[in-house]
Amino acid sequence: MGIVKTEAIILDSAEYSETSKLVRVFSPARGKLSVLAKGARRKGSRVGAGLEPFTHVNLTLYLKEAADLGTLKECEVIESFAYLREDLIKLALASLYIEAIRITLAPGARNYSLFKLTLAYLHALRKCRDSTGMTVHFLLKLLKDLGFQPALKGCVRCGATERIRYFHLRRGGVVCAACAGETAELVALNPGEYRVLKKSVETPVKSVVRIRLSRKQSKALLELLIRMLEYHLETRLRSVRFLDQMMLEIP
């Protein structure tokens, strides 16, 4: 394949040997890629700063045919999203979003819409006041892209549209009070939260940022989406631990 140029978002970065870094990136044309950046840890490296998580970059790589490990040749920063380093809550929320992508995205799976969505989220998060609510909206769009869009039109058991009171994790949709039964897979959902959830899912990305959530709704829906993600991905998200602690400590 040889030299390849691609736009990318850095998902994760780890030290590799004394002087190098191994980064995982999200390329719209190539899905998740691992990139070895030789010399990136050396003093005065020209690429080190561009390889920090969340950074939007243009990469020039040497990539072999059918390989998902490239060697970095050049890295140009498009946007570093430096504001994340000045706000612990926004950083924790963006980490949750990026971790979900890192886990779900497959090598070689091109996904232009998810790339665009991720950039839109990182830009929207910069100026928003309710960063939790904004993350709820974009996590819902992310779930849709991944094929886990919640079924919200009516009870997933009987089809009823009245007295929706729970979200069923395994069934991936809402259930009414009559069908709920007793199961650990149910998460309580009040009418206000249900309404906001439905509105957010039905609204396109461009307009979704205008939907306002109360603080209580943002928190409850974020918890629900985290449980949904963890249930479907069958793993605990590591960033949730940091997020929980920051939410507790920073009012």
Place this chain on the structure above:
Amino acid sequence: MHSFSPVIETLISELMKLPTIGRKSAERLAFHLLKSNPKQAEALAKAILDVKHRIIFCSQCFNATETDPCAICANPERDHTVICVVEDPLNVLAIEKAGIYNGLYHVLQGRLSPLRGVTPEDLRIKELIARLSGAQIKEVIIATNPDLDGDTTALYLSKVLKPLSVTISRIGLGIPMGGSLEYVDEGTLKKALEGRKQL
């Protein structure tokens, strides 16, 4: 398939547990030890055991030491009103080598990492707060690395230490010595401009 004797295999698998050592490197190291003088291998084994048995972490600053408190904390010649907060003992060594700092240290034993789930509870932050509350410390210098996790740690520390009546500062960030302005990214340039000095 041919495999090495179980004794060699054990050594290879133990060496592979070390950071950045893969199978090939572990095999090379194992065969180097096999060919080397027995005294050299014994000295290496003794050095590893000594580190595990004799090195402890200082109860005040959490630096690696043989005595508690460590030589730096116990030194009356050092400035006991300034604490430099670093991520790990290697950072203490780097600053000490430069010979430009005469205060005390506090080793966090890691750094916050949202993406890896490392929280303040995993670090020696509570101990730092306790240390500042009960001593004559006037200034805290945060010397975490200038990357995402280091910046996160510095930001968190600045928030939790603010209510205490100490001056909080962070080591200067910007263009490295020998660096070239045209290759510096916007984040580094911003830090360099913010931290400019009047001549």
